[in-house]
Amino acid sequence: MPLLGPADPLPHVPRRILVAGNAGSGKSTLCRRIAESRDLRRVELDSLYWGPQWTPRPEFRAEVAAFAEETRWVTEFQYNEVRRELLARADTLVWLDHPFSMVMGRLVIRTIRRRARRVELWNGNQEPSLWSAFTDSEHILRWGWKTYRRSRTRVLALVDQVVVVRLSGQAQVERWLAGPLASVGEERAR
Numbered sequence: 001m002p003l004l005g006p007a008d009p010l011p012h013v014p015r016r017i018l019v020a021g022n023a024g025s026g027k028s029t030l031c032r033r034i035a036e037s038r039d040l041r042r043v044e045l046d047s048l049y050w051g052p053q054w055t056p057r058p059e060f061r062a063e064v065a066a067f068a069e070e071t072r073w074v075t076e077f078q079y080n081e082v083r084r085e086l087l088a089r090a091d092t093l094v095w096l097d098h099p100f101s102m103v104m105g106r107l108v109i110r111t112i113r114r115r116a117r118r119v120e121l122w123n124g125n126q127e128p129s130l131w132s133a134f135t136d137s138e139h140i141l142r143w144g145w146k147t148y149r150r151s152r153t154r155v156l157a158l159v160d161q162v163v164v165v166r167l168s169g170q171a172q173v174e175r176w177l178a179g180p181l182a183s184v185g186e187e188r189a190r
Contacts, residue, residue, distance in 0.1 A: 024107025
């Protein structure tokens with residue numbers, strides 16, 4: 001299958017969409033926007049994965065398997081233990097392949113804002129102290145830095161398995177949402 005760009009027409013009406021990209025690329029935001037524009041169920045994987053005090057929830061895999069069986073959804077393409085299952089059901093993967101500087105800038109701003117405002121994320125969790133970015137090798141800022149190239153390699157390996165739409169930069173995201181995604185016909189969820 002060809003790698004599609006922001007202006008390329010979609011070969012089908014997307015009904016089960018994965019959004020891939022590095023931490024800070026805007027996956028959750030794009031999922032929300034796609035869900036609203038296409039009347040798809042949106043499932044945020046972080047909310048299923050993280051229990052109180054940043055502990056993984058044992059129900060995670062079962063809950064992902066249950067929603068993956070549905071006919072219309074959008075979610076992030078993350079968490080190794082469920083990627084294969086989600087990919088087997090997905091008909092479209094949107095890849096946010098933004099420049100490193102953009103992704104890290106967004107990630108830093110988002111992390112600082114969440115921490116300063118003490119935003120509750122999932123199941124009572126909040127961003128840890130900013131100081132922990134220096135002491136915790138799994139801190140989101142360090143994670144975003146070290147996984148950037150890995151994310152690109154992972155998605156490029158999928159081009160033969162699913163329709164992949166590559167978007168680089170916010171202008172391409174907007175162009176795709178207003179163009180190819182908006183132009184595919186769709187009967188609303190029944």
